[in-house]
Structures are given as structure tokens and as C-alpha cells.
Amino acid sequence: MKSPSWVGRLADGAMDLPQRRIVLVVLAVAAVTLPWWGSGSLVDVLTIALLHGFLASAWNIVGGLAGQLSVGHAGFFGIGAYGVAFLYARLGITPYVGILAGLSVAVIGASVLGYMSFWLPFGGFTFLLLTLGFAELLRAVARTVEIFGGAEGLMFPFNPGLTTLQFRQGTPYYFIVLGMVAGILIITKRIRNGSFGLRLESIREDEGAAVAAGIPATRLKLAAFVISAALTSLGGAFYAVLFSFITPDKVFSIDFSVAMITGSLIGGRGTVWGPVVGGALLWSLTEAMVRLPLGSGLGANIAIMLNGLALIVIVHRLPKGIAPGLSGEFVRGHLEGGILLSRLRAASRMLKNSEPVGPACDSYE
Amino acid sequence: MPVDLQQAIATGFFLGLVYGLIAVGFSITFGVMRIANFAHGQFVMMGMYLMIFLRQDVAVPVWVAIPVTGLIVAVAGMLIERVAIEPIIRYSRFMQMLVTLGVLMILEQLAAILFGDQALGLDVRVRAFDLWIGSAFVSGARVVAGIAALAVISLVFVALKKTYFGRAVRAVADSRVSAELLGVRTRRVNVVAFGLGAGCAGLAGSLIIPFSFVNPLVGLGMTMKSFIVVMVGGSASIRRVVVVAIALGMVESVSGIYVPLSIVPGVVYAVLIATLVVLMLRQHRQGSLLMLGEKEGT
Amino acid sequence: MSAEENLQMGAYLPRARHQQRESFDRVYGLFPRLYERRSVVAKRLSGGEQQMLAIGRALVALPRLLILDEPSLGLAPTVIEQVAKAVSRIAADGVPILLCEQNAMMALFLSDYLYVMEQGQISLEGRPDELRKNPEVARAYLGG
Secondary structure (H helix, E strand, C coil): CCCCCHHHHHHCCCCCHHHHHHHHHHHHHHHHHHHHHCCHHHHHHHHHHHHHHHHHHHHHHHHHHCCCCCCCHHHHHHHHHHHHHHHHHHHCCCHHHHHHHHHHHHHHHHHHHHHHHHHCCCCCHHHHHHHHHHHHHHHHHHHHCHHHCHHHCEECCCCCECCCCECCCCHHHHHHHHHHHHHHHHHHHHHHHCHHHHHHHHHHHCHHHHHHCCCCHHHHHHHHHHHHHHHHHHHHHHHHHHHCEECHHHHCCHHHHHHHHHHHHHHCCCCCCHHHHHHHHHHHHHHHHHHCCCCCCHHHHHHHHHHHHHHHHHHHHCCCCCCCCHHHHHCCCCCCCHHHHHHHHHHHHHHHHCCCCCCCCCCCC | CCHHHHHHHHHHHHHHHHHHHHHHHHHHHHHHHCCCCCCHHHHHHHHHHHHHHHHHHCCCCHHHHHHHHHHHHHHHHHHHHHHHHHHHCCCCHHHHHHHHHHHHHHHHHHHHHHHCCCCECCCCCCHHHCEEECCEEECHHHHHHHHHHHHHHHHHHHHHHHCHHHHHHHHHHHCHHHHHHCCCCHHHHHHHHHHHHHHHHHHHHHHHHHHCCECCCHHHHHHHHHHHHHHHHCCCCHHHHHHHHHHHHHHHHHHHHHCCHHHHHHHHHHHHHHHHHHHHHHHHHHCCCCCCCCCCCC | CEHHHHHHHHCCCHHHHHCHHHHHHHHHHHCHHHHHCCCCEHHHCCHHHHHHHHHHHHHHCCCCCEEEECCCCCCCHHHHHHHHHHHHHHHHCCCCEEEECCCHHHHHHHCCCEEEEECCEEEEEECHHHHHHCHHHHHHHHHC
16 A cells, blocks of 8 residues: 555655654644744634644544543533633633633543443443433533523633733634644653553553453553543633633534544544544544535535544544554554554564564664 | 322333333344444434424325334435445444444434424324323323334334344344354344344334424434433343333433423433442342343343 | 254254254254253353253254364263263264364264374374274373
């Protein structure tokens, strides 16, 4: 499946180290200097796209690295959003506190859900069911309880300034989200390359064997879930600050949860860069759909339908996503296939060449 | 007992029977393919819309429309299984469930595009079956729905227990490998099981529409309810599934008296959590109380 | 699924299904215990009964070759005896059987021809009366 074009080679991971580094540095410089050479609307669009990349990456921590299918991540997103919106719109409390509030609630919620799913012996489907209902439950509550704005949602006044985290221009938002993305990339990479990630991987591959080897699977899964939830809530808080307006049907919707999942998958579940790229890409595509002049919201419907279709197609055709090659550098040769695959590869190479091969360091370093 | 409570319990009973039908459909897919079909509720939704269409636009008599709806949705389910799930049947269940999520999205939005966002309903009166239980009144449509649901459930039960193909389905749910070794064409069983599940859901949808509105978003709630029922009752015993479903129906109806309607799903969710906690505490007695994936058909 | 249902599943394929009645009679004749317990869920059967059920299920499929993998494993000696007797009757009925057994006595008793395997290699072969006299058999079996 090697394509001749350099994009193809990049995606296949065929580019070796120095070239890859150069590409990344160029990208980074371009990203940071964007506000000076790009148009205002480009900055705005990229801001939101990167936010979606961030969210997909947050889901990736529990869905990709830990391998637990959470279908209700929109719940944590909404918690973060409502944390900021509610405290500011109803009580005039600064978003900084709102962010912390949302974070705390998300962490507590994830802990409870995680405890019920992983500790209690009800099988893996409990997690699915609990996360599924979680976002829907929150949506129902937000819609009904007047204090949270009901179905119309919450809107808060626009008072630009550093204390309210509201700005007249898009640029500060852009840098904030850029920082968030950089942060989550670092976090994901740290997890993935460290012992935490290795143990998560073994849980993902074969939980029974991992537990037998002494790995505290439940604790680690819980940790991944909580981290994921916390980050997602940060994304939600940012969303609220960015738009000054949230509705329960948007922030808690399953469409959102699925978008995070699809984005993560498109880019490459379990990789470092994949979800960010995938999430941003997916949002850009769907947003383009929404803008199509098809009259009365038809574009939105088609966009979400596309989301679902993309999910199915990706699973069928490209289950590893498009970016495993990009992240090759950042991982000790442990791609979606995990340790097992690279060891098998090493073993088969050894058999073929009758030459000893060292530990499965698959050439990327 | 106050009248509205009696009312709620009676209504909830018949509602629960229909939920039982939906849950049985879900449990068949769950047991045979070991995946939670997230799009299950969409088949219910499909049945609801289809019933409206058949009655209002094609003027099909009710007694014909119901089975026809079930059949059409069953076929749709089989097609979806063939196209979306079968190609990746060797992949992990995680992936297969992701695909059902995709199907969920597509069907949901398709409904929104075709029928719009507003709630639609259908008016079907079956005066002859109006029921008075004490001081509780249950409308004929609800009674018929409950009875019909029970009838279909029994049919499914008998089919699973007595027919050769039904036994094959149970064998696959029990142990796919063994069944395959015995000559069962498991791929065919997959398709039929999925279709059967969808058909049950669609049929239930056609039964429920006279007293429940439909909009593109109802699917998710239905999926959740079936999921809850199967989680609590297990997918091994149809009888247990029906009992749990009836309980769910009653809980839902009764809570509708005390809390605003849109919080009711929240109540159900909370009851689920409470039930899980209780079950956990009693878990020591029976090992795994939720014997997922075993079909005894009892 | 009950024991009887398992047997019914054994006769799933059309060729076997036609002869279902006779096959069932045959299996119940071989394993009367199974007939008594035919409505019991297979999981709840004892080890020996499950083994009989497994063999019975294979039989109703009208096999051209019956392969038995360690049928005596985990069974009490009296049960092993029953199973062995049943297997010999099946063989007498004309069903070719490939028996893989680590219980040497059972293997010697039942078989028409034997292969002794050590470490994945065939080290000896022959008819049971020949092998019984062969000191190598004792060594191979006990020496390891």
C-alpha cells in the first residue's frame, strides 16, 4: 500500500527521522504565526477545528489508549460548558472558577461511572450503558431545570477582558486552543510512551492476561477515564467561553460524542497525532456540509449523517485511521497492533533472515 | 391507593409488555452477536414512522399494517446487517459496535430529513378493548399493544425453542464455535438474528405509536431502555426480560406522576444505577446474575 | 440447551436430520443415563454425562469418521469403563474411530491398531497384542 506521493509516504511512515522533524517544525511555526499571515476567518475556523481535534484526542485517551468505548463523552463536554456558563450567566462568577467547577464535576462523575463500570462485576457492557445514559440524563436535566436555562440554553453577556476570558478578536482564543492541543499532545505522548501507556496497551490487548500479570486493570482504566473526562470538560469550558451561548441539545448530544469518536478513529485511534488531525478534519468536512445552501438546516442533518457514514467507512476500510505513520516517530514502534505485532514482525524477520534481531524496536528510532 | 397511581401502574403494565418486545429484540442481537446494537431504537422509530405512513398515506387497515411494518423493518435490519456489520464480523466487537453507532446516526438524520424534527403521532382508537381495572382506565390501543406484544414475544419464544432454526440461533448464542462445528451457518444466523431483533423493534414501534409521539430522537431512548432491561434481566431468559421490562414500564409510568415528563428518562437511569447496586450486593449468591449471552429460552 | 436439544443440534445437517429417530434411539441405547437426563441443561450434567453427550452428539451427525480426543480425561474410573464400552460398541457398529488417548489400557483395549507418540513423533505402532508384549511400550508410556 505504498503510494508514491510524498503525502502517501508520510502517511505510511516511510519518511525517516530528519525529514519528519522538518515537516513538524514547519507546521509548528506556521501554526504559531498564523494570525499574522492568515485571515481572521481562517484563524476562527482553525480555532474551532483544533478544538474538535482536542476533543477527539481527549476521547482517545480512554477510547484509544485504554480501549474502553465511552459513548457519552458529550456529557463531560457539557459539564465543562455548563460549569462556565451557569456560574457566569446566573451567578456572575468568573469563568476561571467555572472551568475548575466543571473540571471537578467531570472528575467526580467519571469516578462514579468508572467505579460502577470497572469495579462492579457486571461485564464490559456496563460501561457502555452507563456512559450512554450519562449524557442523555444530563441533557434531560439541563432541558428541564429552569436554572440551567431549559431547552433554550444559557447565554451570557459579552464583557471582553482577561478576567472574563472573553476577547474581541479571535487571536487569543486561537492561542489558547493551540496551547490546549499542544498540552494534550504532550500528555498523550507521555502516557503512551510511559509505563502507564504500556500497561493500558496490555489491558487493551488482553485484559485477562494483564490482570494475571499483576496489572491493576480497574485502577488504570479508571485513571484513563478520569483524565479523559477532565480534558473533555476543559474543551467544553473553552467552547462556552468562545461562543457565550450553549444549548443542552448541542453540548450533550450523542452526535457530539460520536463526532469525537469518529474524529479519533479517522486520525488513528490510539496514536498521538491522529485524533487531533482526524477531529479537526472531520469537523471541517461536516462544517462545510452545514454551510451548503440546502435550505432550513438540511446541511446540518447531512453533516451528522456524514459523520455516521464516515464512522462506518473508516471501520470498514481504514480501521487504523490515516495517521499511524505520522505518529511513528513518537512511539517505540508500538502502533495500533501493539507489542504483539511488532514482536511478530521481528520474529518473522528473524526467521526469514536467520539473523538475530534485537528487542522489537521497529526502526523508527 | 390514589387513582392516578393505579392508573399509572395499569398503563405501565401494558407499556412494559411492549418494552418487553423491544428488549427481546435487543437481547437476540446481543446474545447471538455479542454486541449491543446502538441503532436498535432506530428500528422502533422506523416502525413508528412506517405505521404512520401506512395508515395515513396508504390507508392500510391497522391489523395489516402492524405485521407489514414488522416485516419491512426486519428486512431493513437484515440489509443493514449484511452491508454494515457482516464485512467486519471478524473484527473486534468494539469495532462492530462503533458501526452500529454510525448506523444510529444515519438513520436518525435520515428520519429528520424525511419527516422533519417535529413530533408526529397517529390516532388509533380501539374502543372495543378499552379496559377498566378498578378505577384505572387503560385505552384500547394500549391494551391491544400489550397483548399483541405478548403474543409476538410468545411466538418468538416458541420459534426459538421448537424450530430447528431457532435452536440453531440459541446454539450460536451459546457457543458460536460449537455451533459452527455442528454445521450451522453462523453468518446466516447473524443476519436472521439481527433481522428478527429489528423486526421485533419495528413491530413494537407500530404498536406504540397510537399513544407515543415519534421524532428523530426517540430511538436513543428506546435503545437505552432495552439495554437497561437486558442488563438487569440478562439475555438468557425471555421470561426474565419480559418481567424486567414490565417493571421498567411501571416505573416509568409511575414516575411520570411525580416528576416532569422530560426527567423521566433520568429517573429510569437512576433506578438502573440503584438496581445495579442492589444486584451487586446480592451478587455473591448467584455468581453472575446477568448471564449475558446464554440463551436458554426459558 | 438441554441434553436432548444438543443431540438435535448434532443432527442439524439435512443428511443427519432424516435419520434422527434411529440415531437418537441408538445414542440412548448406548447411554441410558443420557435418556434419563435428556431434559437437563447440558451445563448441569456431570463430567461423564457431558462426555457421553458429546460422543452422542457426534454420533447423530452420522459421521464417516469419529475422532475422539482424550475422552477419558477428568472422568472417574467407573465412568471411563462405561465410555470405553460404548466406544467399543460404536466401533462394532461399523463406525471408523480415531481415538487419541493417554490412558494406555483403554487404548489397548479398544483399538484395532495403535500408534504410540512421544514428543510429537510416532515412536511405535502395531496391533494391541503385539504392543502389549513390547517392553518399549512400558518404557514409552511410563518412562516419558
